[in-house]
Amino acid sequence: MTESLNFFDKTPIRWGVIGCGSVAEKKSVPAYRMTAGFEVSMVMRRDAEKAKDYALRHRVPHWTTDAKEVIENPKIDAIYIATPPDTHRFYGLQVAAAGKPCCIEKPMAPTYQDSLSIHEAFKSKNLPLFIAYYRRSLPRFLRIRQWLDEGLIGEARCIHWQKTKQSNEMDLSGSYNWRTDKKVAPGGYFDDLASHGLDLFAYLLGDIKEAHGVASNQLGLYSAYDAVTGAWKHKNGVVGSGSWNFGAGERKDKVEIMGSEGKISFSVLDEAPILLENASGKQSLEISHPVHIQQFHVENIKRHLLDNTTHPSTGDSGLNTSWAMDKILGNL
Structure with a gap:
């Protein structure tokens, strides 16, 4: 798959969500559900009871405790990673290997080096990568x-x-x-x-x-x-x-x-x-702010994938932020 001005030629784009904790309750996943042309088709959480409860409350048709069931599912078109930062690289590299566009919660990863690995994996396949720095869209x-x-x-x-x-x-x-x-x-x-x-x-x-x-x-x-x-x-x-x-x-x-x-x-x-x-x-x-604060960020993802636009928060910009953070913390 290669990135183009119109990455998908049809809708709905079916999203899978890795991690459905607090950030997914109000800030993000409802914004994906309310965006025309998007569907949230599957969610994953390691706790089966919590995953099932989330899926029922948010009317998501499928849930699982295995991230691979989401990432490798042929009926899932794109992935949103909403886990804590220490797993972003682990899941991100799997999504890149599966050839699917991805949005990763911020920060991109705990370190610049991990962020660089994610960035390079998506760049090598010309896959869209978004980072959930939604303030760029507010x-x-x-x-x-x-x-x-x-x-x-x-x-x-x-x-x-x-x-x-x-x-x-x-x-x-x-x-x-x-x-x-x-x-x-x-x-x-x-x-x-x-x-x-x-x-x-x-x-x-x-x-x-x-x-x-x-x-x-x-x-x-x-x-x-x-x-x-x-x-x-x-x-x-x-x-x-x-x-x-x-x-x-x-x-x-x-x-x-x-x-x-x-x-x-x-x-x-x-x-x-x-x-x-x-x-x-x-x-x-x-x-x-909108009720679901990632609303405009998600709408910009849609425009990036379907129309002739560029999202303001991509892997390129997220990598610069990771670099600056590590420099300030003295890790580089």
Whole structure:
């Protein structure tokens, strides 16, 4: 199979889902089900009772506990991998070997090297690979990109993001959470949350070409890092910095893009207004997310597979984000 402007010549495109946990409940799989021309035909989860329950509640006709039954099923056209990051490479390589398009949940993999393996496997077969960095498709952030493209803050100069949150009950109790297990997410919540922002910044300002940082486990509550500080440079010369602390006394999510003639302020993860400030004054916009937050991301997958469009979040862009994350964590 080779990728073309129209990868499929007929619909519906039948999707199989590997992993149907929390992200698949509201954020993603319902968006696949509601997209015209898509069907969710089969789901997989290792726990049979939970897999069956999910399939019944979401009206998916088939379920299994064996991923190969989904990946190698001739009646499944494309695969969505919604498992924790440590299995993305394992399942991703199987999907590439089966010759099927794939969307992988973010982050692409726990390390840049694993992400590179996935990327090369799909690239070698000219297969579409999408990464679920859905913020690239959300109207809120498309408006910010429009403001930048229109030069409403002049030339962008620098970007800074401060993201903090308190430790939660799960952190304090010692209960298992893949987001704090260094074998799954070496950067801890940084891998899960900061990846969204770094990928979004690359979309708004161009690929990240230089990056470095420091990471620490300050609280000792779990094995992964809980405090990270980083700096980076985009290909257009814009410089960036960020501080992420997951044991702070307050919750904060603030980004500022400073330009030669103004600034844009917004949140990456919180549903807060976006603010434009320049010589014309201040403009604040509230743009709500869709009920199923991956709706526009999934619709863009459909356009990529069926029409003459390119999805904003592919294996190429996801690989750049993985590289930047590993550089900030000091793994490269």
